[in-house]
Amino acid sequence: MTIDQFIQALLDEALKAGIEAAEIYLSSGDRFRAMCVKGEITNYTVNATRGLSLRGLYQGKMGYAATEAFDEAAVSQLVEAVKESASLTEDEDVQEIYRGDREYPKADNYNPALDQVDEARKLALIQDIEKKALALDDRIAALNYNMISTSSGETRIVNSYGLNLKHRDNMAVCYVSATAKESGRVSTGSGFKVTRNFDELDADAIAREAVEEALFMLKAAPVPSGTYRAIIDAKCMPDMLGAFDGVFSAESAQKGLSLLAGKEGEMIASEAVTLMDDPLLPGGLGSQPFDAEGVATRTKAVIEKGKLTTLLHNLKTARKAGVKTTGNAAKSGYAGAVNVSPSNFFLAPGKKTLAELMQDMGDGLVITEVSGLHAGANAISGDFSLIAQGYTVKNGKKDQPVEQITVAGNFYQLLKNIRAVGSDLTFPGSAIGSPSVDVGEISVAGK
């Protein structure tokens, strides 16, 4: 059976079995990944995979099932599983399969040239990065991580109302972490680049970024515990935003999992804050013409000058709230149930450079990295307490490297405390971006 025959057989069988409307979501793709350690290529991994999920309305409820096996047995297994799933579901919110929009926007998320880059060139890049990084400074002991990965895939949505959508997506990721050693001290620094244009992967720049950070951090030390004026830089702020992006989901709000429920129209952040969800951002990693329910996507501000303008919706949450979907239906992988997620999600840039923000701050800290977000950031309470590193700022200038501190606060409060948003909008490796942000005061545990 070809995949198109499989899809048709599945939709036919579903309707025959009494499912009122059915939809398949198919994700397929190729991926290449390799690492280089001491000149040798390791972790060389190649794959071509596909997965399909079927969802269907049965007796008014939505059922789900997914498979990676595409034989005839799978057709009836999926249909039966969808019926059982729907029968057990007690969610009273009305769900639907979408009939489609008249027009879909164009999203820039595929570069055919990237698929043509040969493996030898990818391997040569990481071998080159390792050589260059080691040559930059005697104190660089090794690269503890040095990876190139490319992926190219296609998403399809086909349903029993005749909707038939597809879009392609590809990207290359290069990530490097360098280890520096000097008189018994060890530190690391990272460099990376995510792009759809392989020519933008510059071995010199990536190696230099990792090496400079590792060397700078060699002398890092904790600062005394206390309250500090702080800027979270553009490499780090997107991680913070990503840990809490769920609070902007109408699904979380309707389930009582977000404190933003019912706050549309209210000031929830300082006037310096405008938060965008832009699925049509040129070259954005989260760019897409339609969402996971097949709804045409559009650009909107979620926070405009501090005011919450909208939460993010899919069809179900929008119907419940009596509004129009924002086209933010999403799935975590092909097999997941439809939920809500941002596309390209970022704080709109302001006018000042990071240097100017530092100048305005005078004395304080710039936080360049936080870790342990999956454990130390609680999206339900908004509380965070995170291991961090960065540097001190003295009289507006970069001073000493700082590590082994924690920063603690509350995300909802942080939004209100933001004094200024910088001009250096960065997407450091995902669809979530931010400029450097002056967050006012922050609690620090150190020495």
Place this chain on the structure above:
Amino acid sequence: MLKQDVAQAVLAEALKTGGDFAEIFLEDRLNNGISMLSGKVQSVNSRRLHGAGVRVFSGLQGVYVYTNDTSREGLLACAKRAALAVKGEKFYTAGNLKWTDVPNIHFIQEMPDQVKNARKVAKMKEAQAVLKEEPEIVQGSIGYTDSVQRVWIANSDGLFTTDTRVYTRMNVSAIASNGAENQTGGVSPGGMQGFEIFNSKIDPEAMAKEAAQQARTMLHAPVCPAGIMPVVIDNGFGGVIFHEACGHSLEATSVAVGNSEFCGKLGQKVAADCVTAIDDGTIPNEWGSLNIDDEGTPTTKLVLIENGILKNYMIDKLNARRMNMPITGSGRRQGYMFAPTSRMRNTYIAAGNDDNDEIIATMGDGLYAKKMGGGSVEPTTGKFNFAVSEGYLVKDGKIVHPVRGASLIGRGSVILPKIDRVGKDMQMAQGMCGSISGSIPTNVGQPMIRVSSMTVGGR
């Protein structure tokens, strides 16, 4: 399933360009998940994962190619693709495959894929019924998951075998709220067990009570103060400290390439005398246990640290070559989408001699971390961090009041020598551990321990 003649042909194809070892791993897995919110089933999702991977070694080079197409042609194409990346100088032939029976040490009474979902939902509702009655609890979220993973492994050393791994787990999460603030509490026990786990390890009502209590306690707790202080970490999930601060840095994944602060320290003192740490895959029906690892090697019980002395690393096949040391049955992966590497199984600090009451009474001022959340580590530097999900402030050896929002940070090699008390009551708890070969079930564990000084993050 994997047929012997197909496996033999695939291994031969994989070695055609001079590889010196080849392996095929085929997986067929059924995952089943149910989620419930406020007592209503939100979704029931079943997913069949199916695929295979071919791995070829040439010296220290490892190549891995995987696919969903497990037909003979699909697997041969996979082997050919892997061989393409290898340029060996000598040619090796695959040994004749010989069937190896795997002795099963994890007896399953009721396979979860044979249990109707309605019975699973009924168990979730038992927890919900309790949550509904708990004061200040405004929302309950309950999840159930089970998984039956069948694997077939064949390699050019002649190994040909199969194993079945069965997992069942439930989680209850409660949200306490006063309208302006939310706090959460949760528990998530599980095991390498079938539905019979509800007769022993999983008690839905007790889980609901525990989750509600934790959320409520945290709602009324002030924020933890920041600073350096003694920290007592309770048993069970408290063992995540060893997992992050030390366990990951003892995996060959880090050690073999010189990226661990414990490199070259075998036989040396790395922890206080009272610390003995073990990684054991052989405990019947435990969450992190195995019969064989994902390279087909029987699982083992491995002493990592004995009375403070570093004894062993966890080592997989490829890293065994780099380190010139034997494998330890620690080669694990999430599934066919990952090449295996050395990973933890059930990892714990063994029971010691100290008395829990004395441990707290003699700590002075500090933090008692009763329940831990997750954490992470950077093995190269040993820098770790984790979250305290239920903590209490201790003054002059007495527990004063709960505190929220605490986190613990430090470096593994610095913390281990500072463990000055180890209690008697070792308990394990279940977690999902994420690393280079994916997300896998592991247990953490320990008795109550005390660290004489640690950086506590708070406000």
